[in-house]
Amino acid sequence: MWLSALVVAVFGVLAGLGFWQLQRFTFKQGLIERIEARTRAAPLSLAQAIEQWENTRDIEYLRVRLEGRFQHANERHYFTVIKDMPGWRVITPLATPSGRIVMTDRGFVPDGLKPPEARAAGQSEGLQIVTGLARAPGIQNLFVPDNSPEKNTWFWRDLEGMASSTLSAAEIERLAPFFVELDATPVPGGWPKGGVTRLELPNKHLQYAVTWFGLAGTLLAVFAVYLRGRFRRRPFT
Numbered sequence: 001m002w003l004s005a006l007v008v009a010v011f012g013v014l015a016g017l018g019f020w021q022l023q024r025f026t027f028k029q030g031l032i033e034r035i036e037a038r039t040r041a042a043p044l045s046l047a048q049a050i051e052q053w054e055n056t057r058d059i060e061y062l063r064v065r066l067e068g069r070f071q072h073a074n075e076r077h078y079f080t081v082i083k084d085m086p087g088w089r090v091i092t093p094l095a096t097p098s099g100r101i102v103m104t105d106r107g108f109v110p111d112g113l114k115p116p117e118a119r120a121a122g123q124s125e126g127l128q129i130v131t132g133l134a135r136a137p138g139i140q141n142l143f144v145p146d147n148s149p150e151k152n153t154w155f156w157r158d159l160e161g162m163a164s165s166t167l168s169a170a171e172i173e174r175l176a177p178f179f180v181e182l183d184a185t186p187v188p189g190g191w192p193k194g195g196v197t198r199l200e201l202p203n204k205h206l207q208y209a210v211t212w213f214g215l216a217g218t219l220l221a222v223f224a225v226y227l228r229g230r231f232r233r234r235p236f237t
Contacts, residue, residue: 007223011216018212025205032201035061039199043131046100046176053177059134061199064180066104066130068096072123074166077114078105078154082196088114090192091154091162091179093171094128101171103162104132105181107192121189132182133197 043063044052053059076091087110094102113119138157140146145155149165163175184195 004223007219011219014212014216014219018209018216021205021209021212025203025209028201028203028205032203035199035201038062039133046096046098046102049134049178050100050176053134057136059136059178061197062134064132064134066094066096066102066132066180067127068094068100068102069127070094070104070106070124072116075106075116076103076154076162076166077152078157080108082108085110087111089196091157093163093167094130094180095171097127099174100176101163101167101174102176103159103179104130105135105179106187107182107184107194108196109192113191119189119191122187122191124187130182130185132180132194135179135181135197137178 038061041063043065046064046066049059049062049064052062071093074093078089078091080087080089087108089108090106092104092106094104096102109119116123135157137159140156140158147154147156147158147161149161152165154162157179159175159177159179163172167175181197182194184193187194
């Protein structure tokens with residue numbers, strides 16, 4: 001009886017994990033579909049994006065159209081690895097005609113092009129019209145090093161930290177509450193390369209569910225074979 005109880009308990013755990021993975025699959029699939037819909041939709045104005053943030057905090061992957069001037073002297077460098085190549089995302093404040101400041105992720109540069117003077121052609125001057133995807137500020141976890149504002153070296157997207165390390169108090173008051181990662185529109189000289197937002201989310205939860213259900217079924221099959229053998233060996237009375 002104790003063995004039967006143990007088998008039932010383990011079967012319940014395995015089946016429960018399978019159903020949980022099915023729930024995760026449904027959730028992740030909905031998230032993927034929402035990202036696809038947002039990245040294909042018409043872009044919002046900055047005012048509309050800020051209003052949505054203030055109402056719902058749900059801003060991820062919404063397309064936003066911006067107009068303004070880059071403050072290249074205040075760019076921040078966020079470490080990343082893209083296609084096995086270490087490098088930097090160039091985070092540059094954009095001053096809009098309305099007075100708003102937006103921290104824009106202009107894209108990726110390899111380590112050798114981290115200094116702005118190494119990619120001077122891409123430091124576009126004058127009024128710019130750009131489009132990108134809104135992204136919420138990042139959160140540091142246990143596996144991410146601390147940022148080094150004094151070295152302009154960033155390992156997680158600390159919006160407030162980046163802004164306070166380079167903007168004036170008056171500019172910080174007008175700061176948009178999210179980043180905008182620019183699209184792949186080419187810039188003079190080719191760097192930074194925009195359009196590097198990661199849009200592909202892995203969704204292997206259905207495979208995981210099948211694995212858990214398979215283990216649960218295997219457990220029952222093995223236990224059934226065991227019981228059959230026990231009953232066959234039991235002497236008749």
